[in-house]
Amino acid sequence: MPLDETRVHELRRDFAILSQEVNGHPLVYLDSGATAQRPAPVLDAERAFLEQHNAAVHRGAHTLAGLATDDYEQARETVARFVGADADEISWTLNATDAINSVSIALAKANAAGGAEERIRLAAGDEILITEAEHHANLVPWQELAAATGATLRWVEVDDDGCWSLDDMRALITERTRIVAFAHVSNVTGQVAPVAEIVEAAHAGGALVVLDACQSVPHRAVDFHALGVDAAAFSGHKMLGPNGIGVLYLARDLGRALPPARTGGSMITTVTMEHTEYMEAPTRFEAGTQPVPQAVGLAAAVDYLEAIGMDAVEQHERELAERMVAGLSALEGIRVVGPAAGVDRSGLASFIVDGVHAHDVGQVLDVQGIAVRVGHHCAQPLHRRLGVAATTRASAYVHTTEAEVDQMIEAVAGVRAYFGVQS
Amino acid sequence: MPLDETRVHELRRDFAILSQEVNGHPLVYLDSGATAQRPAPVLDAERAFLEQHNAAVHRGAHTLAGLATDDYEQARETVARFVGADADEISWTLNATDAINSVSIALAKANAAGGAEERIRLAAGDEILITEAEHHANLVPWQELAAATGATLRWVEVDDDGCWSLDDMRALITERTRIVAFAHVSNVTGQVAPVAEIVEAAHAGGALVVLDACQSVPHRAVDFHALGVDAAAFSGHKMLGPNGIGVLYLARDLGRALPPARTGGSMITTVTMEHTEYMEAPTRFEAGTQPVPQAVGLAAAVDYLEAIGMDAVEQHERELAERMVAGLSALEGIRVVGPAAGVDRSGLASFIVDGVHAHDVGQVLDVQGIAVRVGHHCAQPLHRRLGVAATTRASAYVHTTEAEVDQMIEAVAGVRAYFGVQS
Amino acid sequence: MSGALDGLYQQLILEHAKRRDGEGLIDDFDAERFDRNPTCGDEIRMRIKVEDGIITGFGWEGDGCSISQASASVLAGIAPGLMRDDLETRIDAFRTLMRSRGTGEGDEELLEDAVAFAGVSKFPMRVKCAMLSWTALEGCLQQIDAGQTDAGQPDAQ
Amino acid sequence: MSGALDGLYQQLILEHAKRRDGEGLIDDFDAERFDRNPTCGDEIRMRIKVEDGIITGFGWEGDGCSISQASASVLAGIAPGLMRDDLETRIDAFRTLMRSRGTGEGDEELLEDAVAFAGVSKFPMRVKCAMLSWTALEGCLQQIDAGQTDAGQPDAQ
Ligand SMILES: Cc1ncc(COP(=O)(O)O)c(C=O)c1O
Numbered sequence A, B: 001m002p003l004d005e006t007r008v009h010e011l012r013r014d015f016a017i018l019s020q021e022v023n024g025h026p027l028v029y030l031d032s033g034a035t036a037q038r039p040a041p042v043l044d045a046e047r048a049f050l051e052q053h054n055a056a057v058h059r060g061a062h063t064l065a066g067l068a069t070d071d072y073e074q075a076r077e078t079v080a081r082f083v084g085a086d087a088d089e090i091s092w093t094l095n096a097t098d099a100i101n102s103v104s105i106a107l108a109k110a111n112a113a114g115g116a117e118e119r120i121r122l123a124a125g126d127e128i129l130i131t132e133a134e135h136h137a138n139l140v141p142w143q144e145l146a147a148a149t150g151a152t153l154r155w156v157e158v159d160d161d162g163c164w165s166l167d168d169m170r171a172l173i174t175e176r177t178r179i180v181a182f183a184h185v186s187n188v189t190g191q192v193a194p195v196a197e198i199v200e201a202a203h204a205g206g207a208l209v210v211l212d213a214c215q216s217v218p219h220r221a222v223d224f225h226a227l228g229v230d231a232a233a234f235s236g237h238k239m240l241g242p243n244g245i246g247v248l249y250l251a252r253d254l255g256r257a258l259p260p261a262r263t264g265g266s267m268i269t270t271v272t273m274e275h276t277e278y279m280e281a282p283t284r285f286e287a288g289t290q291p292v293p294q295a296v297g298l299a300a301a302v303d304y305l306e307a308i309g310m311d312a313v314e315q316h317e318r319e320l321a322e323r324m325v326a327g328l329s330a331l332e333g334i335r336v337v338g339p340a341a342g343v344d345r346s347g348l349a350s351f352i353v354d355g356v357h358a359h360d361v362g363q364v365l366d367v368q369g370i371a372v373r374v375g376h377h378c379a380q381p382l383h384r385r386l387g388v389a390a391t392t393r394a395s396a397y398v399h400t401t402e403a404e405v406d407q408m409i410e411a412v413a414g415v416r417a418y419f420g421v422q423s
Numbered sequence C, D: 001m002s003g004a005l006d007g008l009y010q011q012l013i014l015e016h017a018k019r020r021d022g023e024g025l026i027d028d029f030d031a032e033r034f035d036r037n038p039t040c041g042d043e044i045r046m047r048i049k050v051e052d053g054i055i056t057g058f059g060w061e062g063d064g065c066s067i068s069q070a071s072a073s074v075l076a077g078i079a080p081g082l083m084r085d086d087l088e089t090r091i092d093a094f095r096t097l098m099r100s101r102g103t104g105e106g107d108e109e110l111l112e113d114a115v116a117f118a119g120v121s122k123f124p125m126r127v128k129c130a131m132l133s134w135t136a137l138e139g140c141l142q143q144i145d146a147g148q149t150d151a152g153q154p155d156a157q
C-alpha cells in the first residue's frame, strides 16, 4: 500500500508534537534526519512496559523479572528480523556513535592485548578506509584507532556535489586495507552507497566492512545478511524510537572474535579478583543495566514502520526528495548538494543560499514554523570541500506532506530578497 | 517531614506498577536495589517533553531545538545541584557501568597516547586499589586498566560478614597507589564507606578517588564537592528515573585532564580528515545524540526525591533495614550479612538460608507476590568469600511499607520447613 | 503458598535434591564438562565414560538450587547403561518437555523420574536450572565426538 | 514573516553585516584570538593593538551568520580609541543586554550601534552569534594581561 496523502494524514494523528503551533504557525518538522519524532504507539508501549513489567532483566528470579526479560529478548528478535540479522548479532548501545566506538575501542583493545585473531589485528602499514563525506561519528573513532594501532587512515574524496564514487573507493581498497567504514546513506547529501559492491571488494582483500546505517535503516528496507557487512550501527531516535538506545550489529564471526569495549555486570560468567571470563555475544557487549524500556519502544517503532511498509516509506520519501530538489533548484541563487536529479537519494535535501548564511536561512524558516537544520551536520570535512561552513538541510519522514515541502520551498524563495541579496 | 505510613501510602499511588497482583497476591516489590520503579511524574515529564519539545539539542537553530536544549541543560543543572556538583562536571552516559568504563578507557587512552598529565598516568609498579566487595562494574574495568597499563590491581579484603575496614584500606594506600575506587554503599551488604577519610588518605599520596555512587545517590543526600571525590558514577534507573541514562561526575580538574572515551558528533570543535579538536567538559564526554528525554525524566526523579526530602528517604530506609535485619536474624537458620545491628546500613538486607539455595528462597517468595533478588548480585568475589554462590536480597525504597517487610520476613520464616530442612 | 509451588517442587524433586544420586567425580573418564548458569550461579562439573557407545560411567559435582541438583541426580538414574543415541533422544525429549510451558507431560518410558520436572516448564525462569545437567551431558557427548577431553566452556546463557 | 523577524534583523544589523567595518587583520598587534561557535560553525579571528592602555588597532576576519558578522562590524566602531577598562565595561553591558531575554534596551551611550542587537536577546539561540566577537575581544584583553600573544583556544560553547 503506497503512503498517499490520506494515509500520511492518518499517521500524523499519532504524532502529538506535530499538531503544535510554533511561532504562530503550524509546526512543519523537516528535521527528522537529526532526530525523528515518536508516534503514540511507541510512547504507549514504553509506558505499558514500565507500568506493568519493569524489572531488572536476566538477573532476578521473580515474576516481573521474567516478564521483563521476555519483553526484552522479544524486542531483540524484532529488531534483528527488521534488519536481516539473527538475534545474537544485535546488541544495544547508547546510540549509533557508541556502537561505532564500541567497535573501534574493541579493536584497539584486541590489538593492545596481543593474540587477537589475524583479521582483527592492525599494525603500522595497515589501512583504515573511510570517505570524506562521513559523519564525525564514523570518522573520529577511526582516527583514534589509527593513532592507537599505528595504522593509516585513508579516505575517498568527494566531488563538487559532495558525492564519492565506487570507482574511487575500489581504487583505494588494497591488500593493506583492513577496515572499510562508510555511511549507507549520507546525512548531508542523501547519497546511497553501493554496499554490496564495496563489501565484495573489501572482503576480497580480507578487510572488514563497518556500515554506518543511521540514515538507511529508518528510511528503507535493509538486510545486513544480504549486504554481507561485518558490523553496522544505527540509532533508535532516528527511526521513530526512543533516545538512549543504539544498535550494534556484529556478524556472528566478528562477534565471537571481538573483546568487549565495556565490562561490568551481566556480561560475565566468572569473576575473581584476578581474572574475568566473559559471556558470548550479544550479552558480552552489554555491560550493566541495559535500556530495556527503550528496547521495547524500539521494537514498537519497528512494528509501526513495518505496518506502513518500508518500501512505501522509501517511495514516499523519494517523491518528497524529488519535489524538494526540483523546487529548490528552480530558485535563483540556491544550490542543492548531493546526487544529480534522477539518482537515488534519501528523503532530504541540503542546500546553499548564495549570499545568505545557513543560520539566517534557518531563522527565516523558523519564524514561519518550519524546522530545518543548519550547520555542518557533523560533517566538517565534507562542508570544507563544498566551500561553506554550513548548509541548510530539510529532511522528511513518514508524516511529511507535499504541502509541507512546498511551504518550505516557498519560504526559501523569500530569503534572499529579505536579506537584500541581488540575484 | 518524616516519611510516615500515611505519606508512603500517598506516594504508592504514583507507582502504577505497585497496584498489580502477581501470582494472585498484591505485588511486594523489594528489588529496588536492582532497578527502581518510576512514579507517574517521571513518566509524565518524559512524555510531555516528547510531545512538546523533542528535537536534537545543541544543533538546530529552530524553536523546538532551542526549547529542547533549555530543558536538557536545565536537567543537568538539577542533577548537578542534587549531588553537590557544578553543571559542567556532570556528563551523561548509558548507565553507571558505562560511566566507570569511560574513566578507565579514558585513562588507558591517555596512557597509550603518552604525554598525559602526571596525575592520570599509570605505569608498571603503580597500583589501583579497590575492595573485595565491589560490584563487577567497579572491578572488571580496573582489571582491564591494570592490564592495559601494567599497573597492579590490589584490594581490601572483607570479613566474614562481607564488610571491609577503613584501617585495612588506609594500610593499602601507599605512594604507589594512583587510583582508589570503591562503592559508597555496597549493593550486597549495605555497608556505607567512610568516603571523606579515604579521600584524605588517597589525596595525601596523590591518588585519584573514583566513587561508585549507584547505591548512595538514590537513597541519601550526597555531596560530591563535600566528599572531595575526583569522579563518581550513578544510574538513573536506580533512583526512580529512566533507564538508558547514567551520570558521570568528573571534578573540574579531572574533566579537563581526561581525553574522551568516545568520539563523534557534538563533542568536537574542529574536525579535519587528519585531526580533531575536542570541546571542553562536559560536552567532550557526550559523543553523539544524548539521552535527552531521559535527562528530563531524571531531573523529574530528582524533583520527586527532593519533594520527599533525602533525609526522610534515608531515615525511612534505615528503619526498614533495621526491621529486616531484626526480623530475619531472629529466624532459625537465617544469616543476614553486612554490618552489625546499629551500624549504618542502607535499606537492604542480604541473607543466607541454611540448607536452601537462594534461588529456591526467591521462588517461594515469588509465588506469594514478593519480588526479591537472588544470585551473586554482580559481586562474585564477595560471595566466594561469604562461602556461598548466591544470597537473597530484599531492598526497599520510598514506597516500601513496614507491612511489606513483615510479609517478606514471614514468607522467609516458612522456607526451611517447606524444603524439609531440619532446624 | 504450597499450592502454587507444588507443581514445581514435586516431592520426587525435593527427594532427589537431597539424595544427589551419582554425586562424586569418577576418575576414569572420557569426557569432562563444567557448565554454569551465569544468571543464578548454578554450576555443575560432570564426567562420563563411554565404552562401545554405551555410557558406563557417570559422576557429577555441583552447586545450585534444588531444581538443578535434583535434575543431575535424576539424570544419574537414567544415563548409565544407555547407548549414546538413545541418550540423545532422551535429552531431546527432556528439552521438549521443558519448553512446553506447562502443556507437556513427558513420556515416562523415556524420561523415567524426570517426568516429575513437567511442572518446571510452567516457570520459564527455572527451565535453565533443570536443563543445566542435561546440557552438560550433551556437551560431554559432543566432546567425545570431537575427540577432546578438556573441560568445556562456561555456558553463555 | 517580516514582522516576527524585524526585531532580530534590525536594518542597522543587516547594513553592518554587509559593511563589515574593521574587516582585515592588522599586521602590528599585541593579541590575536581565534574563536568558533561549534554549534553553527561561526568563526572569527581578531587582532588588537594596545598602547598606554588604549586600543589603537583592531581588525578581524570571520565567517558566519549576519548576526555574528554585524556584531564584529559594530564592535569595530566602538573599540578603537577606548581605554581597556572602559571597553570591559562595555563588553559587560553588551553581555547583560544579550542575557536579558527581550527585557533590556541597552544604554546607547555605552553601546552605540550595538543597541540594535537588543532584539537578539529574544532569540536565545542567536545570542552566542552576537557574543562571538565580543568574547573574542575579551580573550584578547586577557591575553595581554597574561602576556601571551598566541591564538586562543577554540571556544568550547
Ligand atoms: C554498587 C553498584 N555498582 C554498579 C552498579 C551498576 O549499575 P548499572 O547496571 O546501572 O550500570 C550497580 C547496579 O547494578 C550497583 O549496585
Ligand SMILES: Cc1ncc(COP(=O)(O)O)c(C=O)c1O
Pocket: A033, A034, A095, A096, A097, A098, A135, A137, A138, A183, A185, A186, A187, A212, A214, A215, A235, A378, B265, B287, B288, B289, B290
Ligand atoms: C550518518 C550518521 N551517522 C552517525 C550519526 C550519529 O548518530 P547518533 O548521534 O544517534 O549516535 C548520525 C546522526 O547524527 C548520522 O546521520
